[in-house]
Amino acid sequence: MASMQSSNGDSIRMKELGGSRNELPPRKRPGRFTRRTLIIVGVLASVLIIALAVGLGVGLTRNNGGGDEGSSPSSSSPVGPSPTANATSNGTYWQPGVAASWQIALQNPVLITADNKTTDPDVEVFDIDLFTNSNTTIELLHGLGKKVICYFSGGSYEPYRPDSGDFASNVIGKALDGWPDEHWIDLRSQNVRNIMTKRIELASSKGCDGLDPDNVDAYNNDNGLGLTQADTINYMEFLSSEAMSRNMSIGLKNAGEVLSNLTSTVQFSVNEQCVQFSECGKFAPMVEAGKPVFHIEYPKSAIGQVASKVASDFCSRSGDADGSASFSAVMKNMDLDGWVEFCDQVTANTTLVVSDP
Numbered sequence: 001m002a003s004m005q006s007s008n009g010d011s012i013r014m015k016e017l018g019g020s021r022n023e024l025p026p027r028k029r030p031g032r033f034t035r036r037t038l039i040i041v042g043v044l045a046s047v048l049i050i051a052l053a054v055g056l057g058v059g060l061t062r063n064n065g066g067g068d069e070g071s072s073p074s075s076s077s078p079v080g081p082s083p084t085a086n087a088t089s090n091g092t093y094w095q096p097g098v099a100a101s102w103q104i105a106l107q108n109p110v111l112i113t114a115d116n117k118t119t120d121p122d123v124e125v126f127d128i129d130l131f132t133n134s135n136t137t138i139e140l141l142h143g144l145g146k147k148v149i150c151y152f153s154g155g156s157y158e159p160y161r162p163d164s165g166d167f168a169s170n171v172i173g174k175a176l177d178g179w180p181d182e183h184w185i186d187l188r189s190q191n192v193r194n195i196m197t198k199r200i201e202l203a204s205s206k207g208c209d210g211l212d213p214d215n216v217d218a219y220n221n222d223n224g225l226g227l228t229q230a231d232t233i234n235y236m237e238f239l240s241s242e243a244m245s246r247n248m249s250i251g252l253k254n255a256g257e258v259l260s261n262l263t264s265t266v267q268f269s270v271n272e273q274c275v276q277f278s279e280c281g282k283f284a285p286m287v288e289a290g291k292p293v294f295h296i297e298y299p300k301s302a303i304g305q306v307a308s309k310v311a312s313d314f315c316s317r318s319g320d321a322d323g324s325a326s327f328s329a330v331m332k333n334m335d336l337d338g339w340v341e342f343c344d345q346v347t348a349n350t351t352l353v354v355s356d357p
């Protein structure tokens, strides 16, 4: 759950919480701090071992242009559309390839004009906020051969979105842990589903190639609505069908416990912190199905350059990173700004539009 996305919401929440972003939970899960502390100790301990045993050259590169070309439609993909997909799709929706290179920037809209001859970084895929980025931005990215995944919260109520007033009060559950103004919503409710259909229509009208609905793993959390894994599966099937019928693909965000139930329903996975939680293996079935795992880690030192030992540990594909082979890994700041570091330790800083237009 790329937790802190969105221009306005982000800064509002930062202020309310009054902390520096490194003290905020980047992922909406209970018990994070305890576990995180243990993990940090574990990382520190294992970094030295890995550095000694394997050397520091283990970081994989970011696979620019490797694997399946992102611009080719699903018909030329090694894995064709799933039964769910081709049951409803009229078009040739985008199936990204394993190890496709990407950037994710949600804090503010990305800056791009007709003068851009390339993007920074020059990756295949941009994951950007559905509401704050314009159709022109998406068109310009397409003009440079990029595919665009549009991010929105699929499983939480955020008070600052343009359609927030459409949520009925009885569909709103408990606050997300660490995000007091953001609440779990009832994935079974028709009210919620109608709102999401409108969001998907907006994505279609803006020209998005894929969708990244966040916060769909309420079952992992004290959601106050009794939501279960089965509810998440059913909801993702609903969202997928809505996306497919509008020729867009869709990803499963985190939710590793139900990933194997949904590998044929979605076209990619978006994962946060599987190395930090030593759970990358839960997401590997997506790669085995010929679909990418867009993978984010939030190393504490990710301000200008991640410490090389930390980066090589995250990118080692072994130890805590076991199971992450062929994942599309990026290291980001928790606020998901324009800065990114890849596993070859190359960094980039996409310019974002800081003030509202």
Ligand SMILES: *[C@@H]1O[C@H](CO)[C@@H](O)[C@H](O)[C@H]1NC(C)=O
Pocket (backbone or CB within 6 Å): 083, 084, 086, 087
């Ligand atoms: C999907 O398409 C294939 C061939 O294009 C067809 O055989 C199959 O029945 C379709 N699946 C569904 C669920 O319609």
Ligand SMILES: *[C@@H]1O[C@H](CO)[C@@H](O)[C@H](O)[C@H]1NC(C)=O
Pocket (backbone or CB within 6 Å): 087, 088, 089, 090, 245
């Ligand atoms: C496919 O497109 C046709 C013509 O535009 C439309 O009538 C039909 O409802 C579409 N089918 C689906 C499943 O979206």
Ligand SMILES: *[C@@H]1O[C@H](CO)[C@@H](O)[C@H](O)[C@H]1NC(C)=O
Pocket (backbone or CB within 6 Å): 073, 090, 091, 092, 093, 094, 208, 209, 247, 248
């Ligand atoms: C479906 O989407 C793909 C990728 O986004 C695009 O290349 C293709 O032209 C679209 N097809 C239709 C019929 O709109």
Ligand SMILES: *[C@@H]1O[C@H](CO)[C@@H](O)[C@H](O)[C@H]1NC(C)=O
Pocket (backbone or CB within 6 Å): 110, 111, 112, 113, 116, 118, 119, 120, 121, 349, 350, 351, 352
């Ligand atoms: C567009 O070009 C500007 C100027 O070089 C750069 O700062 C910005 O990051 C580019 N936009 C994208 C989306 O890469």
Ligand SMILES: *[C@@H]1O[C@H](CO)[C@@H](O)[C@H](O)[C@H]1NC(C)=O
Pocket (backbone or CB within 6 Å): 135, 136, 205
């Ligand atoms: C882009 O959005 C603007 C403003 O919402 C709208 O007027 C315009 O028609 C859209 N362009 C396309 C190509 O959809």
Ligand SMILES: *[C@@H]1O[C@H](CO)[C@@H](O)[C@H](O)[C@H]1NC(C)=O
Pocket (backbone or CB within 6 Å): 229, 230, 233, 258, 260, 261
């Ligand atoms: C998900 O799939 C597993 C087997 O892979 C199955 O045991 C489980 O019941 C499924 N979950 C739901 C909610 O259908």
Ligand SMILES: *[C@@H]1O[C@H](CO)[C@@H](O)[C@H](O)[C@H]1NC(C)=O
Pocket (backbone or CB within 6 Å): 303, 304, 338, 339, 349, 350, 351, 352
């Ligand atoms: C990225 O660029 C922004 C200005 O566009 C700057 O404020 C920020 O400090 C840069 N981040 C890093 C890590 O260099």
